[in-house]
Amino acid sequence: MRLHMESFAATVDRAWGLLVGLDAHLVQIVARSLVVSGSACTIACTLGLAMGAWLGIARFRGRGAVLTVLNTSLALPSVVVGLVVYLLLSRSGPLGFMGWLFSLKAMVVAQTILVLPVAAALTRQVVEDVESNSGEQLRSLGAGVAMRALLIAWDERYALLTVVIACFGRAIAEVGAVMVVGGNMEGFTRVMTTAIALETEKGDLPLALALGAVLLAVVLFLNALIAVVRRWRLSTIDQPMLQEIAA
Amino acid sequence: MSGLIQARGVDVSFGRVRALTAVDLRIARGERVAIIGGNGSGKSTLLRLLHGLVQPSRGSVLRDGHARQAMLFQRPYLLRASAINNVAIGLWLRGGVSWAEARGRALLSLGRVGLGAHSQRNARALSGGQQQRLALARAWSLAPDVLFLDEPTSNLDPHGKREVEALMEEFAQGGMTLVFASHNLGQVKRLASRVVYLEEGRVLADLSVQSFFDREVLGRTSHDAALFVKGELA
Numbered sequence: 001m002r003l004h005m006e007s008f009a010a011t012v013d014r015a016w017g018l019l020v021g022l023d024a025h026l027v028q029i030v031a032r033s034l035v036v037s038g039s040a041c042t043i044a045c046t047l048g049l050a051m052g053a054w055l056g057i058a059r060f061r062g063r064g065a066v067l068t069v070l071n072t073s074l075a076l077p078s079v080v081v082g083l084v085v086y087l088l089l090s091r092s093g094p095l096g097f098m099g100w101l102f103s104l105k106a107m108v109v110a111q112t113i114l115v116l117p118v119a120a121a122l123t124r125q126v127v128e129d130v131e132s133n134s135g136e137q138l139r140s141l142g143a144g145v146a147m148r149a150l151l152i153a154w155d156e157r158y159a160l161l162t163v164v165i166a167c168f169g170r171a172i173a174e175v176g177a178v179m180v181v182g183g184n185m186e187g188f189t190r191v192m193t194t195a196i197a198l199e200t201e202k203g204d205l206p207l208a209l210a211l212g213a214v215l216l217a218v219v220l221f222l223n224a225l226i227a228v229v230r231r232w233r234l235s236t237i238d239q240p241m242l243q244e245i246a247a
Numbered sequence: 248m249s250g251l252i253q254a255r256g257v258d259v260s261f262g263r264v265r266a267l268t269a270v271d272l273r274i275a276r277g278e279r280v281a282i283i284g285g286n287g288s289g290k291s292t293l294l295r296l297l298h299g300l301v302q303p304s305r306g307s308v309l310r311d312g313h314a315r316q317a318m319l320f321q322r323p324y325l326l327r328a329s330a331i332n333n334v335a336i337g338l339w340l341r342g343g344v345s346w347a348e349a350r351g352r353a354l355l356s357l358g359r360v361g362l363g364a365h366s367q368r369n370a371r372a373l374s375g376g377q378q379q380r381l382a383l384a385r386a387w388s389l390a391p392d393v394l395f396l397d398e399p400t401s402n403l404d405p406h407g408k409r410e411v412e413a414l415m416e417e418f419a420q421g422g423m424t425l426v427f428a429s430h431n432l433g434q435v436k437r438l439a440s441r442v443v444y445l446e447e448g449r450v451l452a453d454l455s456v457q458s459f460f461d462r463e464v465l466g467r468t469s470h471d472a473a474l475f476v477k478g479e480l481a
Contacts, residue, residue, distance in 0.1 A: 134324035
């Protein structure tokens with residue numbers, strides 16, 4: 001028991017040492033994670049916000065089916081996304097000629113596919129809520145579908161910023177897809193989540209623990225950011241409404 | 248057609264719910280038409296129909312193609328932007344003006360409703376009465392020939408009500424046609440030249456304001472409308 005306690009204390013101590021010493025290996029993995037997830041989040045949110053805003057306004061035959069597919073894809077297991085991207089990018093797959101498998105590009109593609117439905121579905125909900133309450137007022141002013149989508153998305157920018165942050169959180173914390181399509185190669189495609197899985201398996205607990213701490217810190221930072229954005233949003237809008245509530 | 252807007256035998260349905268039935272109505276230039284009736288009688292739907300936001304399920308609505316329209320809603324939707332930009336966006340959306348020109352005209356419109364000093368304030372930080380006046384400025388800036396107003400003062404305190412009513416009076420005196428829904432019979436007396444009474448989506452009375460508030464005339468026209476007015480006045 002005592003031996004175990006000493007071992008645990010030593011692991012924490014070494015992990016702390018890696019963190020405060022800004023261990024090069026650790027920093028490299030963290031930086032790679034941020035680049036991959038940041039790129040995937042940028043692409044997914046650019047497409048997802050536009051798609052979601054349009055879906056929130058447009059009415060067309062088959063819209064219900066599209067929304068069902070979109071909402072279902074929110075629950076896509078990351079390993080399934082990894083598998084599909086793997087099949088597409090493997091040498092015998094339809095996109096095999098690109099040579100992206102086991103590269104950062106493949107990891108970005110996989111995370112983009114994983115995060116895109118989240119961005120689109122949440123944006124759609126935000127925009128549709130405003131459209132159903134106030135869209136006719138913009139129509140009355142002469143705004144068509146695209147302009148209403150643009151105006152409402154802009155007007156709900158604080159809510160959509162929360163969506164972007166949530167998307168980044170989803171991307172950086174996933175392990176299945178990047179493991180499958182990236183291959184978890186040291187110095188090349190190893191990111192925080194895949195490194196934690198591998199190092200734990202190998203028994204190199206200090207590095208796994210240090211990476212886990214960084215990952216938790218990133219997620220904590222994102223949650224704090226969401227709270228700040230929400231508070232900022234409340235402080236800049238609907239003041240008469242808040243005054244009414246307070247009264 | 249004669250007049251600005253004419254509805255002929257219009258039904259409006261939302262799914263299985265029929266909101267308007269066999270509505271015949273003609274709005275002439277310069278009129279001040281009050282649409283009254285109980286909750287769910289179809290007042291808002293009729294305004295939206297005349298403005299073009301709702302399409303008839305049956306019948307037709309003819310509009311003077313040269314007449315400009317605008318609408319003021321019970322709870323105006325204002326963007327998270329300055330008051331001046333909220334007015335300018337309306338002008339810009341209608342087209343034909345640059346953003347700089349739209350802002351210049353927006354400032355004039357804000358001055359018209361007494362909000363010139365608040366042009367740079369966040370629209371959502373304004374009081375309820377100021378927000379409604381801002382929405383009026385946005386509507387007025389479009390120089391509409393006909394302005395639809397859906398219970399424009401129902402959320403306002405007495406001071407806010409007076410301010411908005413004064414602006415409506417000024418707009419009407421300037422030649423603008425007003426079509427407004429209201430629960431406030433005092434307001435109807437003060438502002439309207441004509442009253443349309445709706446019940447369950449049907450027009451039961453369409454009279455001049457003097458005739459509508461003449462119990463004898465109203466009693467001959469519509470027993471239900473007479474009861475409605477009695478109930479409101481009690």
